[in-house]
Amino acid sequence: MPPKLRDVAERAGVSVKTVSNVVNGYVHVKDATRDRVQRAIDELGYRPNLTARSLRSGRSGVLALAVPELDVPYFAELARLVVETAADRGYTVVIDQTGGGREQEMVVLKGIRSHFVDGVLFSPLALSAADLRARTDRAPLVLLGERAPRGPDDHVGIDNVRAARDATEHLVAIGCRRIAAIGAQTGGPGATARQRLSGYRASLTEAGLPYDPDLVVPARSFHRADGFAAMAALLALPDPPDGVFCFNDPLALGALRCLATRGIRVPQDVAVVGFDDAEDGRYSTPSLSTIAPDKPTIATTAVDFLLARIDGTAPTGPRRTTAPHTLVPRESTDR
Amino acid sequence: MPPKLRDVAERAGVSVKTVSNVVNGYVHVKDATRDRVQRAIDELGYRPNLTARSLRSGRSGVLALAVPELDVPYFAELARLVVETAADRGYTVVIDQTGGGREQEMVVLKGIRSHFVDGVLFSPLALSAADLRARTDRAPLVLLGERAPRGPDDHVGIDNVRAARDATEHLVAIGCRRIAAIGAQTGGPGATARQRLSGYRASLTEAGLPYDPDLVVPARSFHRADGFAAMAALLALPDPPDGVFCFNDPLALGALRCLATRGIRVPQDVAVVGFDDAEDGRYSTPSLSTIAPDKPTIATTAVDFLLARIDGTAPTGPRRTTAPHTLVPRESTDR
DNA sequence: CTGAAAGCGCTTACAG
DNA sequence: CTGAAAGCGCTTACAG
Structure with a gap:
C-alpha cells in the first residue's frame, strides 16, 4: 500500500488537514510544522492520490x-x-x-x-x-x-476564406490561369473545406478567371493518397490546370508526387500551393508553398x-x- | 448537479447496489428489475462518475x-x-x-x-x-x-541490429562502396542509435568494406533539419559517400532534400535508405527506401x-x- | 436475486 | 495556525 495523507500526518504528529495544507502549498503553516511534514513526506515517499483529490474537489x-x-x-x-x-x-x-x-x-x-x-x-x-x-x-x-x-x-x-483567397491569388500572381482546387467536400458538413472552396472561388472572380467545376476535385480524406489520385484525375482532363490549390499539405505532397511520376515540372508546368505548413513541405522537392496558420x-x-x-x-x-x-x-x- | 447512482435507485425503487449491478452488466438481475433501472437511467440521463469508480475500485x-x-x-x-x-x-x-x-x-x-x-x-x-x-x-x-x-x-x-544490417546490406547489394551513417549518438545512452550503428558496422565488415569514422555523422535529434545538416557535412568530405543509411526517415528526407539542392542525383550518385517507414517517404521524390517495423x-x-x-x-x-x-x-x- | 453499510483518500467548511 | 469530522459517488464484502 502506498502511503496516504494519514500516514504522513501520524509520522509528523499533525492532523491530515495540516499535511493537506503543506501538500497544496497553503501559506499559513508555521515553518517548523511545514518542515516536519515535508520530512515525513520525503521519508515515506508520499504522493497524493489524484483520483481521490479529483473526487473530492471536482477537478481532475x-x-x-x-x-x-x-x-x-x-x-x-x-x-x-x-x-x-x-x-x-x-x-x-x-x-x-x-x-x-x-x-x-x-x-x-x-x-x-x-x-x-x-x-x-x-x-x-x-x-x-x-x-x-x-x-x-x-x-x-x-x-x-x-x-x-x-x-x-x-x-x-483562422480565416479560412481569406487564407484560401491568399493561396489562390498567389497562383494568379505568378501567372496561373487554369487553377484547380483539391479537397472539396460538398455533401455533409465539412465547414473547413467549404470555406476554403469559397475563398478559392472568390479569388477567381476577383481575378476575372472563369470557374470551371471540372477543376474542383473532391477528396474523401486529406491524405497524400487522396492528393495523388486527385492530381491524376486533373491530368487526365483535356485541358489540365497550370496551378493547383490543395486544401492541406498532405494533399499537396501527394499531388507533387503524382506530377513527379509523370515528369511534369513544378512550378514551370504546374504550380502547387498547400495549406497547414507541415514540416514535410519544407523539405520536399520541390519545397511546398503553403498557408501557415499560427x-x-x-x-x-x-x-x-x-x-x-x-x-x-x-x-x-x-x-x-x-x-x-x-x-x-x-x-x-x-x- | 448531475444525477448519481442514488437518484437512479430512488426513481427505480431499488437499492444502489442493484443499480450498480445493472450499470456494470452484472448478470444476476431479474429482467423486470433491469428494465426498470434502465428506464430510470435513461430518463435521468445518468452516467457513472468515473472518478468515484476509480477511487473505489482502484482502476481508472x-x-x-x-x-x-x-x-x-x-x-x-x-x-x-x-x-x-x-x-x-x-x-x-x-x-x-x-x-x-x-x-x-x-x-x-x-x-x-x-x-x-x-x-x-x-x-x-x-x-x-x-x-x-x-x-x-x-x-x-x-x-x-x-x-x-x-x-x-x-x-x-524490433531487432535494431539486424534491421540496420539489412539496410546497409541493401546498399552494398546495389553497388555502394562508401556508405555513410547518419544519426549516431555516441555520448549518453541512446541504445537505439547504438544498435543501429553496430548493425551498420557489422554489415560493412561482412562485406569486406573498411570502416571510416568520417562517414559516421552524429545527430542531436532525429529531424529533417539534422539530416540535412549531416548530409551537407558528408558532401564537404574530400571523398563523399555513394550511399547513406539514415537512422530514421526524417533524417533521410532531410538528406534527400540536401542532395536535391546540390543537384546530386539519387540513387545514381548517392543512394539513401531510411528507417521507420513513415508515410512521408512513400510520397517523396524520389520515394524513400526504408526499414518498416511492424x-x-x-x-x-x-x-x-x-x-x-x-x-x-x-x-x-x-x-x-x-x-x-x-x-x-x-x-x-x-x- | 437484492439491501444496508463501510470505505477508497482526499478536501473543506466549521470550530477553536 | 491547527484539529475533528463530514462527504465527494461509487463498489464490495456481508447478510439475507
Whole structure:
C-alpha cells in the first residue's frame, strides 16, 4: 500500500488537514510544522492520490483533446503544442481520436468522459452547427478549426476564406490561369473545406478567371493518397490546370508526387500551393508553398479559453478568436 | 448537479447496489428489475462518475503512453495505433510528451501520475538500464523501442541490429562502396542509435568494406533539419559517400532534400535508405527506401502485455517480444 | 436475486 | 495556525 495523507500526518504528529495544507502549498503553516511534514513526506515517499483529490474537489487537472487523426501532421503538431501549453499550466491532456466520423464525434460531444476531464478541446470534422447546439453535456468546451456560425461555444480558428483567397491569388500572381482546387467536400458538413472552396472561388472572380467545376476535385480524406489520385484525375482532363490549390499539405505532397511520376515540372508546368505548413513541405522537392496558420497562437489561446471557462473567469457569451495566417512561398510556386 | 447512482435507485425503487449491478452488466438481475433501472437511467440521463469508480475500485481505465515527440511521424503513428488498440480494449490513453530528455523521462519513471493511470507504455530515449532498474513505482510498465538488456520490465521492440544490417546490406547489394551513417549518438545512452550503428558496422565488415569514422555523422535529434545538416557535412568530405543509411526517415528526407539542392542525383550518385517507414517517404521524390517495423504488432503486443500485467494474468518474469521488420526498397535505392 | 453499510483518500467548511 | 469530522459517488464484502 502506498502511503496516504494519514500516514504522513501520524509520522509528523499533525492532523491530515495540516499535511493537506503543506501538500497544496497553503501559506499559513508555521515553518517548523511545514518542515516536519515535508520530512515525513520525503521519508515515506508520499504522493497524493489524484483520483481521490479529483473526487473530492471536482477537478481532475485533465483536459481532453479530440482530433480526427494524430498522424495527420497538422493535428500532430497541434497536439504537441496543446500538450506543452497545458503542461505549462499544470494540466495533463488526454487525447481522443475520432477518425473524423460523425458517430465518434457525437460521442465526444455527449461527453462520455466528461466526468473525468475538466474540459474539452475539440476539433470536429463532421458535426453540424445543430449538433453543437443540441449538446447537453455541461463540461467546458472549446472548438478548434471550423468556424461554427453563431454556435454557443468558444472557438479558435483562422480565416479560412481569406487564407484560401491568399493561396489562390498567389497562383494568379505568378501567372496561373487554369487553377484547380483539391479537397472539396460538398455533401455533409465539412465547414473547413467549404470555406476554403469559397475563398478559392472568390479569388477567381476577383481575378476575372472563369470557374470551371471540372477543376474542383473532391477528396474523401486529406491524405497524400487522396492528393495523388486527385492530381491524376486533373491530368487526365483535356485541358489540365497550370496551378493547383490543395486544401492541406498532405494533399499537396501527394499531388507533387503524382506530377513527379509523370515528369511534369513544378512550378514551370504546374504550380502547387498547400495549406497547414507541415514540416514535410519544407523539405520536399520541390519545397511546398503553403498557408501557415499560427499554430502556437491557436494552441495557447484555446487552452487559455478553456482554463478560463473551468475557472469561471471567462465572460458569459462565447469567445471567438481568429488566429493569423501567412502565405509561405517556396519552390513549388517559384517562377 | 448531475444525477448519481442514488437518484437512479430512488426513481427505480431499488437499492444502489442493484443499480450498480445493472450499470456494470452484472448478470444476476431479474429482467423486470433491469428494465426498470434502465428506464430510470435513461430518463435521468445518468452516467457513472468515473472518478468515484476509480477511487473505489482502484482502476481508472486509463493508460499512459509516454513518447519523446508526437510530431515525429513514427511516434504519431505509434500513438494512433496504441490509442486505437486501447479503445478496442475499453481503455483511454493519456499521452505524455517527454521531449526525449532524461529529466522528463525520470518524471515518467517516478510515476508522477501513476496514481491516476492503470499502467504505462513508455518509449524512453535517454534512460539507462540502471535508471530502469532503480525504479520504485509499482504501476505496471511496458517499454517500447530500445532493448533494455536484462531489464526488469516487459518490452516490445524490433531487432535494431539486424534491421540496420539489412539496410546497409541493401546498399552494398546495389553497388555502394562508401556508405555513410547518419544519426549516431555516441555520448549518453541512446541504445537505439547504438544498435543501429553496430548493425551498420557489422554489415560493412561482412562485406569486406573498411570502416571510416568520417562517414559516421552524429545527430542531436532525429529531424529533417539534422539530416540535412549531416548530409551537407558528408558532401564537404574530400571523398563523399555513394550511399547513406539514415537512422530514421526524417533524417533521410532531410538528406534527400540536401542532395536535391546540390543537384546530386539519387540513387545514381548517392543512394539513401531510411528507417521507420513513415508515410512521408512513400510520397517523396524520389520515394524513400526504408526499414518498416511492424507497427501494428508493436502497438497491439505492448497494449496486451500491459493489460495482462494490470489484470495480473501475466507471467512473473519480464516478457519480451521482437516484432518483425522488413526492408522496403523504393526509388532512393533503385539502381 | 437484492439491501444496508463501510470505505477508497482526499478536501473543506466549521470550530477553536 | 491547527484539529475533528463530514462527504465527494461509487463498489464490495456481508447478510439475507
